[in-house]
Amino acid sequence: xxxxxxxxxxxxxxxxxxxxxxxxxxxxxxxxxxxxxxxxxxxxxxxxxxxxxxxxxxxxxxxxxxxxxxxxxxxxxxxxxxxxxxxxxxxxxxxxxxxxxxxxxxxxxxxxxxxxxxxxxxxxxxxxxxxxxxxxxxxxxxxxxxxxxxxxxxxxxxxxxxxxxxxxxxxxxxxxxxxxxxxxxxxxxxxxxxxxxxxxxxxxxxxxxxxxxxxxxxxxxxxxxxxxxxxxxxxxxxxxxxxxxxxxxxxxxxxxxxxxxxxxxxxxxxxxxxxxxxxxxxxxxxxxxxxxxxxxxxxxxxxxxxxxxxxxxxxxxxxxxxxxxxxxxxxxxxxxxxxxxxxxxxxxxxxxxxxxxxxxxxxxxxxxxxxxxxxxxxxxxxxxxxxxxxxxxxxxxxx
Numbered sequence: 001x002x003x004x005x006x007x008x009x010x011x012x013x014x015x016x017x018x019x020x021x022x023x024x025x026x027x028x029x030x031x032x033x034x035x036x037x038x039x040x041x042x043x044x045x046x047x048x049x050x051x052x053x054x055x056x057x058x059x060x061x062x063x064x065x066x067x068x069x070x071x072x073x074x075x076x077x078x079x080x081x082x083x084x085x086x087x088x089x090x091x092x093x094x095x096x097x098x099x100x101x102x103x104x105x106x107x108x109x110x111x112x113x114x115x116x117x118x119x120x121x122x123x124x125x126x127x128x129x130x131x132x133x134x135x136x137x138x139x140x141x142x143x144x145x146x147x148x149x150x151x152x153x154x155x156x157x158x159x160x161x162x163x164x165x166x167x168x169x170x171x172x173x174x175x176x177x178x179x180x181x182x183x184x185x186x187x188x189x190x191x192x193x194x195x196x197x198x199x200x201x202x203x204x205x206x207x208x209x210x211x212x213x214x215x216x217x218x219x220x221x222x223x224x225x226x227x228x229x230x231x232x233x234x235x236x237x238x239x240x241x242x243x244x245x246x247x248x249x250x251x252x253x254x255x256x257x258x259x260x261x262x263x264x265x266x267x268x269x270x271x272x273x274x275x276x277x278x279x280x281x282x283x284x285x286x287x288x289x290x291x292x293x294x295x296x297x298x299x300x301x302x303x304x305x306x307x308x309x310x311x312x313x314x315x316x317x318x319x320x321x322x323x324x325x326x327x328x329x330x331x332x333x334x335x336x337x338x339x340x341x342x343x344x345x346x347x348x349x350x351x352x353x354x355x356x357x358x359x360x361x362x363x364x365x366x367x368x369x370x371x372x373x374x375x376x377x378x379x380x381x382x383x384x385x386x387x388x389x390x391x392x393x394x395x396x397x398x399x
Contacts, residue, residue: 014133014371022369030367031385033376036185036348038219038248038316041382046316048251050309054298063294070278070286072101072259073293079300080259083223084214084230084244091234095267098274100260100281101288105215106134108243108260109178112211113142114280116176124175126168126208128152130373132185135178135213144176152187152351157341159189165202173207181229181242183216183347186375190220190346196229200236210240218249218313219320220346239263246296248348249313255292316379320348323381330390336397348379358396366392 011017018034040046071077077099081092091097102108116122125139128151136146149171150163168177179199184190191199203210210233217226233240245258260277264270281287299305324342331339342350354362356372363369368389370376381389 018369018371021363025367025369027367029385029388031369031380031389033368033370033378033380033389035380036248036377037253038251038320038348038379039382041319043380043382043384045253046251046312048309048312050299050305050312051250051252051295053305053308054295054302057298058291058294063290065290067287068101068290068293070100070281071274072099072288073290073297075297075301076101076259076293079297080244081261083217083300084227084242084259084261085234086224086227086231089234091263096264096270098262098264098270098277100274100277101293102243102258102260102281103285103288104247104256104258105213105243105245106138106258107256107288108241108245108258109135109138109211109213110142110284111260111277111280112241112243112262113139113144113176114284115277116209117142117144118280119276120174120209122174122176122209124172126171126175126177128164128178128180128184130186131178131180132213139176139178147171147175149177151184152189154351154353157189157344157351157353159191159195161191161195161198165198168199168202168208169205171206171208175206175208176211177203177206177208178211178213179229181212181214181217182220182226183349185215185347186349186371186373187351188342188345188347188349189351191229193228193232196232199229200232200238203240204236204238210238212240212242214242215245216248216347217244218310219317219348222314222317223310234263239265246292249316250296250299250309252292252295255295256289257292257296320379323378323386324350326383326386327378327381327390330386331393334390334394336394339393342378348377350376350378352376352393354393354396361396362392366395368392 022032085092125144126147126149127135129148149167150160153160220226242261247253352374354374359372
């Protein structure tokens with residue numbers, strides 16, 4: 001009989017561990033560039049004005065705290081589909097999309113992993129090298145063998161497109177391929193439109209099924225522009241999954257609100273798939289929470305609130321670009337002229353090119369926190385701390 005005597009201690013997630021170290025650091029000038037949270041110029045987690053208005057409306061209306069359906073808030077489903085696939089997408093009008101509300105982007109990954117493992121007997125998942133650590137944790141925990149496809153070309157600071165395509169083509173039929181739709185986490189390097197066409201062809205040739213992880217829609221070039229991967233897969237005629245999250249673009253990190261969609265052959269298939277996705281939801285957590293979905297649908301259904309939200313999202317995107325430029329300009333002034341590749345990256349994250357030893361020195365000597373892999377969250381930079389970060393990076397690369 002099994003006992004708990006040999007249960008090993010879990011040291012925690014490395015990213016959250018960095019935050020614990022940061023919080024325990026008593027130095028006055030310290031910068032947390034480890035955790036993937038968008039912070040404003042004052043270093044605070046902002047609440048979009050539209051979200052605040054929506055919450056006030058819901059409170060005044062006395063929104064119900066009853067259970068919602070297994071598949072999610074009914075008004076959330078079309079709102080989510082419209083955002084992910086576009087207002088005029090034929091695939092939406094034809095009813096070919098099976099969508100369920102999920103517990104953020106992580107929940108979308110978990111639902112897809114369970115659905116494919118149980119119903120389609122999928123047992124291999126291919127992740128980019130590198131990828132978000134929780135991708136491997138979620139699929140591995142669901143019983144998959146995790147393999148990697150080439151992605152980051154460290155020597156040339158770009159995507160190894162040819163290596164990526166070769167590795168995808170070599171996958172066994174039925175393998176799941178997790179692809180970052182935009183704002184690749186952790187590198188910040190994305191594919192262009194022509195490269196996405198080649199990726200869809202490679203996935204189809206392998207007989208694999210794609211999962212597009214779109215956790216950062218709106219943070220690269222815009223809500224519509226960041227759909228290029230989704231649009232390309234729709235045009236290819238393949239069945240594929242999309243997981244999206246409202247943690248970043250709505251600032252609803254703690255509400256755990258996201259969506260999972262599967263593009264199907266026809267409306268009847270979508271109806272049957274939806275029922276099986278709901279079955280997975282029932283087995284995992286019965287039904288999703290209501291409040292975050294109510295906020296999202298309130299904002300997206302109101303033209304004025306939506307316009308306000310889109311304007312604030314654009315401001316977030318522009319600020320991230322501005323701090324990237326400030327970082328590289330400051331490094332130039334400090335004599336570090338070989339990090340301009342940071343400007344080629346998109347979204348909240350940057351692979352800085354710094355070694356594990358240099359990242360550790362940033363922490364111990366300068367109280368600048370990032371991961372040992374060299375990833376920094378540029379959304380944590382602002383006018384008040386970018387100078388300190390520049391000096392710290394210049395110091396560790398000079399030795």
